[in-house]
Amino acid sequence: MEKSYPKTRSHSLDAPEGPLAEHLDAFQGMLYDQGYPQETIRRYLRLVADFSVWLKRKKTSIEEVTHKTTLRYLRYRAYYRCPRKGEQYALRCFVQLLQDNGIVAREAPVAQTPAEKLVSEYALYLHHQRGLSATTIRTYRSYAYLFLKKLYGDGATRLAELHACELIDFVQHEAAQYPTRTHSIAKVLRSFLQYARYRGLIRLDLAAAIPKVAHWSMTSIPKAISPEHARRALASCDRSRPVGRRDYAILLLLARLGLRSGEVASLTLDDIDWEAGTLNIHGKGGQESPLPLLAPVGEAIADYLKNGRAHSEIRRVFLRINAPIRGFRTSKSVSNVVKYALERAGIDSQRKGAHQFRHALATQMLRQGSSLAEISEVLRHKSPDSTRIYTKIDLDSLRILAPPWPGSRS
Numbered sequence: 001m002e003k004s005y006p007k008t009r010s011h012s013l014d015a016p017e018g019p020l021a022e023h024l025d026a027f028q029g030m031l032y033d034q035g036y037p038q039e040t041i042r043r044y045l046r047l048v049a050d051f052s053v054w055l056k057r058k059k060t061s062i063e064e065v066t067h068k069t070t071l072r073y074l075r076y077r078a079y080y081r082c083p084r085k086g087e088q089y090a091l092r093c094f095v096q097l098l099q100d101n102g103i104v105a106r107e108a109p110v111a112q113t114p115a116e117k118l119v120s121e122y123a124l125y126l127h128h129q130r131g132l133s134a135t136t137i138r139t140y141r142s143y144a145y146l147f148l149k150k151l152y153g154d155g156a157t158r159l160a161e162l163h164a165c166e167l168i169d170f171v172q173h174e175a176a177q178y179p180t181r182t183h184s185i186a187k188v189l190r191s192f193l194q195y196a197r198y199r200g201l202i203r204l205d206l207a208a209a210i211p212k213v214a215h216w217s218m219t220s221i222p223k224a225i226s227p228e229h230a231r232r233a234l235a236s237c238d239r240s241r242p243v244g245r246r247d248y249a250i251l252l253l254l255a256r257l258g259l260r261s262g263e264v265a266s267l268t269l270d271d272i273d274w275e276a277g278t279l280n281i282h283g284k285g286g287q288e289s290p291l292p293l294l295a296p297v298g299e300a301i302a303d304y305l306k307n308g309r310a311h312s313e314i315r316r317v318f319l320r321i322n323a324p325i326r327g328f329r330t331s332k333s334v335s336n337v338v339k340y341a342l343e344r345a346g347i348d349s350q351r352k353g354a355h356q357f358r359h360a361l362a363t364q365m366l367r368q369g370s371s372l373a374e375i376s377e378v379l380r381h382k383s384p385d386s387t388r389i390y391t392k393i394d395l396d397s398l399r400i401l402a403p404p405w406p407g408s409r410s
Helices: 020-034 038-057 065-079 087-100 116-126 133-152 164-177 179-199 229-237 242-257 261-267 295-307 331-344 355-368 373-379 384-391 397-403
Strands: 279-284 287-291
Touching: 020 038, 020 279, 038 065, 038 087, 065 087, 133 164, 133 179, 164 179, 229 242, 242 261, 242 279, 242 295, 242 331, 242 355, 261 331, 287 355, 287 384, 295 331, 355 373
Parallel strands: none
Antiparallel strands: 279 287
């Protein structure tokens, strides 16, 4: 049975012309399924209809339409009309629809430089063999490409001729220019060189030649959001609206279960076991961990799913509010939820990210007498050092807990 969509045709679309005319209905259906409002659908349809007329005048067949064709049309259109936001995106989506339906051929991918090709292969290795998260892989990709680009530019990557002095010079240069990220660059470079040796691109263990960079992991206490600020952030969510229901559920997952932002973003409907009352969390390194679905958290998620989430076949729990309707792509979307909640609550904080809720949960557990092993289990830490840092509680808290020293003046 075919889907029926609300009529969005205006008088300018009653008799569309050109090679694209017969595909406007399919484009309308796609936009409707993705949750676009009616006015936006009408505007995008008029744009494609005008594009179709332009193609007819240029005697261009539909088989010749590419993304480059849409850019030429938009340049032409800019001479006669004020460009509007979203026009390039709309035409890109339309051409993608034609390609997906086999109406026009897919464009040949842009040729990669040797460095880009090698970094792409390295990223696949990190995903399939190491099980790293998308966010971590992006960081590793960028630093590995920076290294290859500086050494070889767009030319061949002659790793077999690589010398330890070149590695040392690169790390020292980055340390002088960007001291705060030097430790991360050295770590990524070791990983990349181990991969290169695994591939047979280098014979020696050059990873051992990377100079060690001081990394004082215990110099500062993790910055946690205060209980009062956390309450205000939660209270700032207007739970009478879909976006408020969604954001409230996300903030509770961060505050009560200590999830990482990427773990919230990747949560799917299949990860929720309502009968057992558990959540299956996809953590770092492909690790999966069941966590108890606390009653307040479960109620908030259920409220969002019933009364706030758009009707969609997408399995991600948390979806965008505005079209195109889709799941959160990266952890940044979750961090933005935190950022806007703090702004609504009038909280002026240097830190806007989601991790401060995770730190707050660990700090609260420690002050309530939980052991480091218990905190490590809840936060799913792999390394004891990740948990040990929470023992550096601020001095004010220690002064409250510590009894007076015998013989000291009160």
